Amino acid sequence: MPDRQNASIPAAIADYRIVTLLGEGNHGCFYLAEAPARLGLSTDLVAVKVFAGQYSEDAYRRGVRELRAFAAVHSPLFVRIYDAALEADTFLYAMEYFPLGSLGSPAQQMPRGDILRALEDAARAVHALHEAGSTHGDIKPANIMVDEHGGKLSDLGLARVLNAGTRLTGMAPATSVEYIDPELLFGGAPSRSTDIWALGATINRALTGDGLYGELPLDQPMLAIRAVQSCRPRISPSLEADEAALVESCLAPLESRPPTAEAVADRIAALRNR
Incomplete structure (x- = not known):
């Protein structure tokens, strides 16, 4: 009804x-x-x-x-x-509609293995998008939908497309700021590397519930952006050592990040299958 x-x-x-x-x-x-x-x-x-x-x-x-x-x-x-x-x-x-929700709002509590599987699928989807010559621009747990087989990537960062010419800092929703490479907030261009940064932030949040900057003020986007610009991201202490190492590599300087989202997916698969 x-x-x-x-x-x-x-x-x-x-x-x-x-x-x-x-x-x-x-x-x-x-x-x-x-x-x-x-x-x-x-x-x-x-x-x-x-x-x-x-x-x-x-x-x-x-x-x-x-x-x-x-x-x-x-x-x-x-x-x-x-x-x-x-x-x-x-x-x-x-x-497509997903009754099981997303990694950001799952319909029921998810085992860690299922979260890792959904994250792996999302990273492989990001790689496919990169190989096709595009970037996603809004990777976050809420945009990784969950089904009985794993995860699916949704919701391109269409706001930047619909509002062509608008600076990212003027249009980034507070719910996305945590997952945006700070390089973008300072005027950088979306790329494979900035999507990989977002994957790292997403892994951190999805596995622990902790944000890289604590809990940002979601009702005040500009305050959230200022908080990100003035603070260093903090990887959750709840992550296991190899999980934290993966997140750290995604958040590293551009030249030190994993070369592809597929490489990130392979490392997630190793975590899931150990």
């Missing part, structure tokens, strides 16, 4: 009938929705991300181009994208 307890949840967006709110952040909301028949899907339910704010046709075209590039990699470790639309100046896209 659709959840209508929250009056702010719309009954429908475009031709998607909304069931309930799955989550929200600085750049928009995720809804559980009934898939329209035109998509011809074998599943009744999809997750729909609706970006906050109004977007132009140009922004819509940029977003669709990025989603197509993501989908064109054809990796089974990516969340499937079904549709994108511009509805009354609002950009949205529909994707």
